Amino acid sequence: MSTSESVQLIxxxxxxAAEAFTAYQLVSDTNKALFLESIADNMxxxxxxxxxxxxxxxxxxxxxxxxxxARTTMQLRMFAQMLREGSWVEASVDTxxxxxxxxxxxxxxxxFPLGPVVVFGASNFPFAYSTAGGDTASALAAGCPVxxxxxxxxxxxxxxxxxxxxxxxxxxxxxxxxxxxxTESSFESGKxxxxxxxxxxxxxxxxxxxxxxxxxxAAQRKNPIPVFSEMGSINPVVFLPDTLxxxxxxxxKQYAGSITLGMGQFCTNPGLMIAIAGEGxxxxxxxxxxxIKAVVPxxxxxxxxxxxxxxxxxxxxQEKGVHLLSQSTTIPQTMEALPSVAEVDAAIFLQNPxxxxxxxxxxxxxxxxTNAEELIAVWKSLAGQLTTTLMGTDKDFAxxxxxxxxxxxxxxxxVFNGVPTGVEVCPSMxxxxxxxxxxxxxxxxxxxxxxxxxxxxxxxxxxxxNLLPDALKQSNPLxxxxxxxxxxxxx
Amino acid sequence: MSTSESVQLIxxxxxxAAEAFTAYQLVSDTNKALFLESIADNMxxxxxxxxxxxxxxxxxxxxxxxxxxARTTMQLRMFAQMLREGSWVEASVDTxxxxxxxxxxxxxxxxFPLGPVVVFGASNFPFAYSTAGGDTASALAAGCPVxxxxxxxxxxxxxxxxxxxxxxxxxxxxxxxxxxxxTESSFESGKxxxxxxxxxxxxxxxxxxxxxxxxxxAAQRKNPIPVFSEMGSINPVVFLPDTLxxxxxxxxKQYAGSITLGMGQFCTNPGLMIAIAGEGxxxxxxxxxxxIKAVVPxxxxxxxxxxxxxxxxxxxxQEKGVHLLSQSTTIPQTMEALPSVAEVDAAIFLQNPxxxxxxxxxxxxxxxxTNAEELIAVWKSLAGQLTTTLMGTDKDFAxxxxxxxxxxxxxxxxVFNGVPTGVEVCPSMxxxxxxxxxxxxxxxxxxxxxxxxxxxxxxxxxxxxNLLPDALKQSNPLxxxxxxxxxxxxx
Numbered sequence: 001m002s003t004s005e006s007v008q009l010i011x012x013x014x015x016x017a018a019e020a021f022t023a024y025q026l027v028s029d030t031n032k033a034l035f036l037e038s039i040a041d042n043m044x045x046x047x048x049x050x051x052x053x054x055x056x057x058x059x060x061x062x063x064x065x066x067x068x069x070a071r072t073t074m075q076l077r078m079f080a081q082m083l084r085e086g087s088w089v090e091a092s093v094d095t096x097x098x099x100x101x102x103x104x105x106x107x108x109x110x111x112f113p114l115g116p117v118v119v120f121g122a123s124n125f126p127f128a129y130s131t132a133g134g135d136t137a138s139a140l141a142a143g144c145p146v147x148x149x150x151x152x153x154x155x156x157x158x159x160x161x162x163x164x165x166x167x168x169x170x171x172x173x174x175x176x177x178x179x180x181x182x183t184e185s186s187f188e189s190g191k192x193x194x195x196x197x198x199x200x201x202x203x204x205x206x207x208x209x210x211x212x213x214x215x216x217x218a219a220q221r222k223n224p225i226p227v228f229s230e231m232g233s234i235n236p237v238v239f240l241p242d243t244l245x246x247x248x249x250x251x252x253k254q255y256a257g258s259i260t261l262g263m264g265q266f267c268t269n270p271g272l273m274i275a276i277a278g279e280g281x282x283x284x285x286x287x288x289x290x291x292i293k294a295v296v297p298x299x300x301x302x303x304x305x306x307x308x309x310x311x312x313x314x315x316x317x318q319e320k321g322v323h324l325l326s327q328s329t330t331i332p333q334t335m336e337a338l339p340s341v342a343e344v345d346a347a348i349f350l351q352n353p354x355x356x357x358x359x360x361x362x363x364x365x366x367x368x369x370t371n372a373e374e375l376i377a378v379w380k381s382l383a384g385q386l387t388t389t390l391m392g393t394d395k396d397f398a399x400x401x402x403x404x405x406x407x408x409x410x411x412x413x414x415v416f417n418g419v420p421t422g423v424e425v426c427p428s429m430x431x432x433x434x435x436x437x438x439x440x441x442x443x444x445x446x447x448x449x450x451x452x453x454x455x456x457x458x459x460x461x462x463x464x465x466n467l468l469p470d471a472l473k474q475s476n477p478l479x480x481x482x483x484x485x486x487x488x489x490x491x
Numbered sequence: 492m493s494t495s496e497s498v499q500l501i502x503x504x505x506x507x508a509a510e511a512f513t514a515y516q517l518v519s520d521t522n523k524a525l526f527l528e529s530i531a532d533n534m535x536x537x538x539x540x541x542x543x544x545x546x547x548x549x550x551x552x553x554x555x556x557x558x559x560x561a562r563t564t565m566q567l568r569m570f571a572q573m574l575r576e577g578s579w580v581e582a583s584v585d586t587x588x589x590x591x592x593x594x595x596x597x598x599x600x601x602x603f604p605l606g607p608v609v610v611f612g613a614s615n616f617p618f619a620y621s622t623a624g625g626d627t628a629s630a631l632a633a634g635c636p637v638x639x640x641x642x643x644x645x646x647x648x649x650x651x652x653x654x655x656x657x658x659x660x661x662x663x664x665x666x667x668x669x670x671x672x673x674t675e676s677s678f679e680s681g682k683x684x685x686x687x688x689x690x691x692x693x694x695x696x697x698x699x700x701x702x703x704x705x706x707x708x709a710a711q712r713k714n715p716i717p718v719f720s721e722m723g724s725i726n727p728v729v730f731l732p733d734t735l736x737x738x739x740x741x742x743x744k745q746y747a748g749s750i751t752l753g754m755g756q757f758c759t760n761p762g763l764m765i766a767i768a769g770e771g772x773x774x775x776x777x778x779x780x781x782x783i784k785a786v787v788p789x790x791x792x793x794x795x796x797x798x799x800x801x802x803x804x805x806x807x808x809q810e811k812g813v814h815l816l817s818q819s820t821t822i823p824q825t826m827e828a829l830p831s832v833a834e835v836d837a838a839i840f841l842q843n844p845x846x847x848x849x850x851x852x853x854x855x856x857x858x859x860x861t862n863a864e865e866l867i868a869v870w871k872s873l874a875g876q877l878t879t880t881l882m883g884t885d886k887d888f889a890x891x892x893x894x895x896x897x898x899x900x901x902x903x904x905x906v907f908n909g910v911p912t913g914v915e916v917c918p919s920m921x922x923x924x925x926x927x928x929x930x931x932x933x934x935x936x937x938x939x940x941x942x943x944x945x946x947x948x949x950x951x952x953x954x955x956x957n958l959l960p961d962a963l964k965q966s967n968p969l970x971x972x973x974x975x976x977x978x979x980x981x982x
Contacts, residue, residue: 007813023902026896085977092919098749103907104601114932219710223875223926226933241852267783275647385816397958404958405517408949409604415952418596427974428583428598435714441605442717449948457940458899458934459921461906467888467895483918486576 003188010192013147014178017116018198020145023175025113025204031081031172032141038168038274039132040073040080043161050160054126057154059299059335061073065127072127075134075425079141080472082448087481088141090457091151091471095485096464098218109459109474113143114226115200117454118193122205123301124155124265131161134450135203135228135337139249142454144200145178149193152185155300157335159183194227201454205231205267208358208436215439228453229439230432232358233386235420236379236410238403243417244280251391252284255364258419261339262364263298265305267386268420271358274346275367289326290340297328297336300361306335309361313340317361321348346374350381372400379403381424384434384441385411387420410434411439434449492789494679504638505886509605509689511636513665516604522631524571526663530623531564531571533655541651545617548645550790550826555753559734563618566625566916570632573939578972579632581948582962586976599963600950602623604634605717606691608945609684611705612642612649613696614792615756621645621653622672625941626694626719627959633945635691636669641685643676644793650674672723684710685718692945695720696712696758699927706930714844717767719944720930721923723849724877725762726911727870727901729894731887734908735771740884746855747782751909752787754828754854759878759911762849764857765869774809776857779832788819788827789896791852804831805851813838816857828852828889837865841872863891870894875925875932876902878911901925 001009027035043050049336051065053222060063070238082088089110097104117139121130128134131148139146150158162181169178182189194202194217202218202225211229227486239251258270275281300306318322321344328339339362346369349355355365369375388411390403397404407414412433423446431446434440438445443453460468470477481490492500507813518526534541542556544758549556573579580601588595606632610619622639629635648890652964653672660669673680684706693709693716695702702720709718713855730742749761768771772874791797812835819830830853837860840846846856847974860866870879879902881894898905914922914937922937923929934944951959961968971980 025900094915094917094919102913104917105915105918107915109919109921215715216710219707219715224706224710224930226931238958394955395602397955399783409516412948412951413952414954416954416958418953422587422593423951424598426585426595426598427977428585428600428722428950430600430948432948434947439715440717441757442943444948452933454576456904456925457923459904459919461904461915462909463905463907464885464888467907486918488981 001184001186005185006189007192009184010189012195013180013182014116014193014196014198017145017147020034020175021115022178024145024178025143025145027174028414029083029086032143033083034343035136035168035172035174036076036080036140039165040076042110042167042431043069043073043132044162044438048163051352053160054154054157057157058126058301062412063195068125068127070232071425075128076132076137078136078448079451082451083141085317086471086478089471091480091482093472093482093484105462106459107459108463108468109457110340110469110471112458113457114454114456115144116198117146117203118199119148120190120206121151121158121203123151123153123305124329125205126157127161127203131155132165134446136204138450139203139454140178142451144454146205147180147182147193149182149190154182164215172241194218195221201225202227203453204232205474208232211439214230219412224287226453227439228443228445230267230445231438232360233433233437233438234356234358234382235268235269235385235387235389236272236382237270237389237420238275238375238379239273239275239281239284240400241278241280242275242396243391244278244284246393248283249287252287253291254419256288256295258363258421259341260295260339260362263300265301265360266421268423270389270420271364273364273368273474274375275366275373276369276371281368285325287345292326292339293329293342295328295332295339295362297338298338299333299335303335304359306337309359310338311447312359313356313361313363316355317342318367319352319354321345322355323349330439341366344366346370346378349378356382370490376402379410383411384429384435384437387415388414388439389415389418389420391417412444413435492675492677496591497675497677497680498683499578500675501680501687504671504689504691505607505684506939507693508636511666512606512666514980515636515669516634517636518665520577522663523634524574525629526759527567527571527631527735529663530656533624533658534564534652537586537651537655537811538749540558540647543631544651544763545645545648548648549617549792559618562916563624566619566791567623568629569939570628570915573942574632575971577962579939579942580962582971583971584597584963584973584975585830590875593797596953598950598952599959600948601960601962603949605945605947606635608635608637608692608694609690609924609939610637611638611681611695611697612639614644616696616795617648618652618911620696621704622649623656625937626696629941630694630945633942634855638671638684639671640673640681655944676689680723685709686712690716690970692716693718693775694944696720699723717944718930719934719936721758721936722927722929722958723851724758724924725765725847725849725873725879725927726759726876727871728761728767728880728882730764730766730775731883731891732767732769732771732774733884733887734882735766735769737842737884739771739774740778743778744782745910747779748907749912750830750832750855751786751830751853752912756792759914760854761880764855765860765866766857767860767862767866771838773861776834783817783830783832784820786853787821787931788829788831790826791828796851797828800828800850803848803850804852807846807856809843810843812836813846831981832857834859835863835929837869840869847873867893867897870901871897873901876930877922877924877928878902878904878906879933880906880909880911903928903935958972
């Protein structure tokens with residue numbers, strides 16, 4: 001397809017999305033819920049055929065894909081449940097005070113959809129953050145039509161999921177183009193999608209270079225739009241002395257597992273470990289080295305990721321002062337990763353920005369500090385992160401209490417005595433963080449709050465009750481939580 | 492001051508703001524409340540001297556400035572009250588479910604400040620949207636240090652208000668540089684403020700060209716930051732046939748007042764009126780013409796606004812098909828505006844983008860439509876707005892019900908049977924809207940929700956209770972509203 005044909009295709013697609021928005025913004029929350037549940041049902045009905053297709057395209061094992069598939073349908077049903085419950089619109093009512101000078105009018109606000117949303121799927125989550133994943137589900141829940149640009153690394157999987165969505169559109173009577181699937185893979189079509197006048201917002205999960213490019217395309221528009229790019233993160237883990245002293249073995253085993261889980265292909269992979277030199281750390285590293293040697297390599301998602309992993313890891317290992325601590329003793333075959341852990345002194349790490357960059361895969365760098373001040377300096381030197389983790393005993397946290405006030409500045413999620421891999425889907429989850437983890441740290445990509453990326457508040461002033469949306473009517477016919485004259489009420 | 496001196500000054504200022512953030516983010520909500528209240532007290536203690544200074548600089552009458560001063564101190568106390576009440580942090584708790592596979596961890600989130608905020612004051616609100624105005628008050632409440640770039644049109648007023656803030660910093664023991672005042676007025680210093688690495692967010696109220704320039708500077712940063720620019724709006728008002736038939740006289744008088752209030756120098760000024768041709772409209776225009784003739788001109792805020800008003804109005808009036816309907820019969824003196832109303836046929840308006848632009852001042856354009864379809868076409872052709880207003884009877888709204896679903900797409904606030912001028916400060920207010928009214932329609936500049944522009948959510952996973960911020964501790968020691976396992980609770 002030529003460039004002009006690509007751009008023409010995108011123009012037609014986005015015009016249809018804009019038309020669909022006119023109808024879809026009027027669809028009730030109940031009917032949107034039925035739509036999302038129907039997508040989940042259709043994905044389940046595809047059974048093992050869908051898993052097999054995805055496994056063939058991504059090299060991910062069926063067990064992992066079954067889990068991700070279950071998470072994806074759970075997310076769709078979670079947003080359906082959010083719609084049925086109804087309080088997500090953040091209804092707020094300030095009743096009139098006619099006696100005030102000047103008279104205080106009746107003001108009521110709620111959230112409305114932004115318009116058509118363009119979603120770029122993630123290569124490492126062919127279900128949960130791709131075609132019918134969290135971005136799509138949250139945008140459809142908000143009332144926004146969605147255009148998904150399929151990821152070339154799992155194109156046929158994406159086509160199957162798109163069919164599940166198309167079938168749900170038919171069976172639940174949704175506007176025909178409320179979801180559209182763009183399989184054309186050119187660079188130009190991605191840019192055209194972000195820059196089309198009808199596009200109201202963009203969701204992306206992937207690399208820093210990809211996410212930042214989309215952000216820059218959007219910033220060049222005549223009318224800027226929100227871009228939520230969830231990009232890289234090295235997810236620093238701080239190991240404090242007392243827990244290293246007491247738990248070196250269990251910590252080493254726990255982290256060998258987290259570093260190499262899914263061949264390290266998670267945005268929450270612990271790519272950096274920070275600790276103070278000492279006997280506890282020595283023991284931890286000794287056992288970690290043994291554990292990593294025993295990890296069996298597996299195929300990575302696609303050739304691009306495989307190539308980048310070895311290039312970036314090799315570049316890091318060649319930097320001055322970086323020592324390879326351990327690698328898997330199994331020789332990797334074609335497309336397989338090589339689980340590896342390295343170490344470097346803090347003084348060198350602080351001087352070398354290259355070592356701060358993400359190496360996407362089963363690799364982690366241990367930064368050895370001489371004391372607590374240096375540990376804090378290393379931690380604070382890092383760019384914005386999705387997560388940061390604190391491993392410590394009660395004594396550790398009492399001895400190093402300043403860590404607690406620093407942690408919220410570094411990341412969107414602070415994990416205590418656990419691993420950053422594994423992102424619970426719940427209302428309190430924050431999957432986001434300061435740049436460059438994300439392009440807008442004020443929002444999350446996981447959990448029902450992800451819907452807030454695609455909505456804007458609108459208020460009604462002195463609107464006759466019968467003309468108000470149900471969420472704002474005086475009698476609260478939907479029975480939702482509302483802030484009424486500064487009190488949360490449901491009755 | 493040379494360009495390099497300006498940039499050096501800004502660098503020192505922002506480095507101080509970053510240092511202040513380290514301390515200020517730890518200040519309790521109660522102490523931040525005392526700080527904001529102290530600013531309000533100090534502004535009140537300045538009494539008539541402050542009003543006189545502002546009146547001398549802005550040409551605004553003392554009565555108007557007294558009202559705006561009262562609104563400003565009210566806003567400061569409103570944010571103080573928000574801090575004391577405490578629920579603004581949106582605390583959310585999902586308790587652990589150890590039995591789940593995999594085990595569901597304990598996840599708790601709340602809002603944290605972004606970092607140093609740069610505020611550009613508005614020329615038309617020397618108090619309420621300038622030095623200690625809504626942007627400053629909301630950012631300080633959030634826990635963000637503030638750097639205000641004084642508006643050159645009321646520099647001495649800004650210096651006085653800055654002194655009130657400095658005094659409050661001293662008396663309430665706040666970090667020395669939690670507020671800083673930049674009086675240097677060069678273009679370069681504004682750009683340097685937005686592009687400094689330590690700047691975490693920007694608030695602006697003013698013209699489209701100014702607000703968009705700041706947005707573009709921020710987009711060029713290595714690390715993009717949120718920019719909330721509240722820019723122009725023509726605030727379209729739809730007059731429906733039945734109300735024009737029944738209430739032509741009162742509507743004309745009401746709108747003559749709104750169009751010329753404060754010499755039209757409000758971002759919510761009704762710059763566009765849309766109606767269907769007929770006897771009702773003829774009568775409305777006849778009385779509106781009479782009313783406008785009787786409005787006495789007054790001085791505008793500064794020479795730049797005065798010059799732009801006549802240039803933009805003259806340009807509009809010279810466009811094909813635009814007819815002057817009425818002007819004040821009093822000849823304006825130096826710096827005074829000339830209240831004016833014009834009319835144009837919808838077919839011409841739809842073809843001429845220049846007529847869609849804001850003429851900041853006491854000017855409004857009536858667009859005459861042949862039928863309801865044309866009225867809707869005119870309304871939908873407009874760019875994003877702060878407000879849109881629907882004037883109609885019950886019969887009108889029954890006859891034109893499609894207007895109700897279109898309205899939320901156009902503006903942040905929908906006014907029924909009133910005027911858009913006058914913005915109530917309350918939790919349900921939305922002062923914002925789709926671009927170009929604002930650079931981020933997901934937020935409001937007025938009301939306590941304005942604080943949400945300067946914060947980001949952070950979650951804690953499996954954090955020991957004693958290490959959690961008070962807002963997230965299991966016992967809810969602050970007694971705030973929290974979403975606990977999907978239920979709002981205060982106990």
